[in-house]
Amino acid sequence: MMKLWGGRFTKETNQLVHNFNSSISFDQKFYRQDIMGSIAHATMLAKQGIISEDEKKLIVDGLTNIMEDIENGTLEITGEYEDIHSFVESKLIERIGDTGKKLHTGRSRNDQVALDMKLYIRDEIETLDNLLKKLMLTLHRIMKENTETFMPGFTHLQKAQPVTLAHHMGAYFEMFKRDRQRLDDIKKRMNLSPLGSGALAGTTYPLDRNFCASLLGFDGPSLNSMDAVSDRDYLIDLLSSLSTIMMHLSRFSEEIIIWNSNEYQFIDLDDAYSTGSSIMPQKKNPDIAELVRGKTGRVYGALISLLTTMKGLPLAYNKDMQEDKELTFDAIDTVKGCLALFDGMLSTMKFSKKVMEESASKGFINATDAADYLVNKGVPFRDAHSIIGRLVLTCIDKGLSLDQLPLEDYKAISPVFDNDIYEAISLTSCVNKRSTLGAPGKEAMEKVIALNEEYLLNN
DSSP states (O other), rough: OOOOOOOOOOSOOOOOOOOOOOOOOHHHHHHHHHHHHHHHHHHHHTTSOOOOOOOOHHHHHHHHHHHHHHHTSSSOOOSSSSHHHHHHHHHHHHHHHHGGGGGGTTOHHHHHHHHHHHHHHHHHHHHEEEEHHHHHHHHHHHHHHHHEEEEEEETTTEEEEEHHHHHHHHHHHHHHHHHHEEEEHHHHOOOBOOOOOTTOOOSOOOOOHHHHHTTTTTBBOSSHHHHHHHHHHHHHHHHHHHHHHHHHHHHHHHHHHHHHTTTTTTTEOOOGBBBBBBSSSOOOOHHHHHHHHHHHHHHHHHHHHHHHHTTTTOOOOOGGGGGGGHHHHHHHHHHHHHHHHHHHHHHHHOOOOOHHHHHTTTSSHHHHHHHHHHHHOOHHHHHHHHHHHHHHHHHHHHHHTTTTTTHHHHHHHOOOOOTTTTHTTSSHHHTTOOOOTTTSSSHHHHHHHHHHHHHHOOO
């Protein structure tokens, strides 16, 4: 088996050591990024006169053919190689001969793997961003369709004040907008090329690092070679952002699970995104939401694992850093799968508008509006709060809601009340009076929806 480092060794690597040390089972994921980085490196070597133009062409053509053969299935990445770098280089040498041995001039696996990982993460951030945008488009559609769908808003899982479904969905729209902004921030901050840093101290060859960085779409080269090969901050940033995305999805999942229960019946999940019970034929379980909620811990674990790996490492590169890949790849794949499934579940979900509105009419969620009614009549808010508290007790004693309570009961507690109290505490009035930007009123929601539409068009 080919190794990139065997010259000073007199024995073959123990097979168990090889297996333990090998990363090709997972780092083959970025074969494309490895090859693209090598093509850029060879192009730069030729520009600098370190290899000839003919040698560059031979190397670039060979690398291009290797990538094509991997993608069409005629070349299989196999486990006898230590990593994807040795696989690609060995295949290149097999195909073009000794010229292939010149590719690694002025380069170390340390800056090579740092480059590959950055290129891979940059591509994956783009995919994650597209999935988040797709989910936000679904939320935006639901918001547009439900500016007058009343439902209870909750604090402490108790009914608090009436809102609309559009307003509730809008809260998650804002969360996922911040998630996209965080991903964009990571992409900008990580976009410096480590290539040319060598193992840790650069190289004596006259490399043009700016040229190589521009070929690969970076903003420029990294400014410290030791940091460049040992930096995993961008992966920690990414795993932190992925954890936040999963936290948002998990909160949303929890609500869907609650809304799907027999006690709430706010929603009806599509059969394609539900499962049944092996023993109870009546069951329709929200398994997708439950699995999303469950997989959140898996992504959190990746973040804690990488933080723990990095916390004791001296400069510069250490083999411990190989542990960054499997957990990062798994976290990315987990989040991508959860986003895609969640969007499918949400886009096919049916909302029980009548049940939501009936729920919003119960639980005294118009009590704050009744207090505001008194304030607008000149009653100090603290006195108004006490008066409405007494009225709620009266309602509980009589088994009535505030809008069912006769006017004489209102007047018995405060003569300020008049017939207009019933309009003041109606669901429509309670919601639409809240018309400042960011509130659930129809006028306010229409402004927000327009702003969201502009955001989606431009981002």
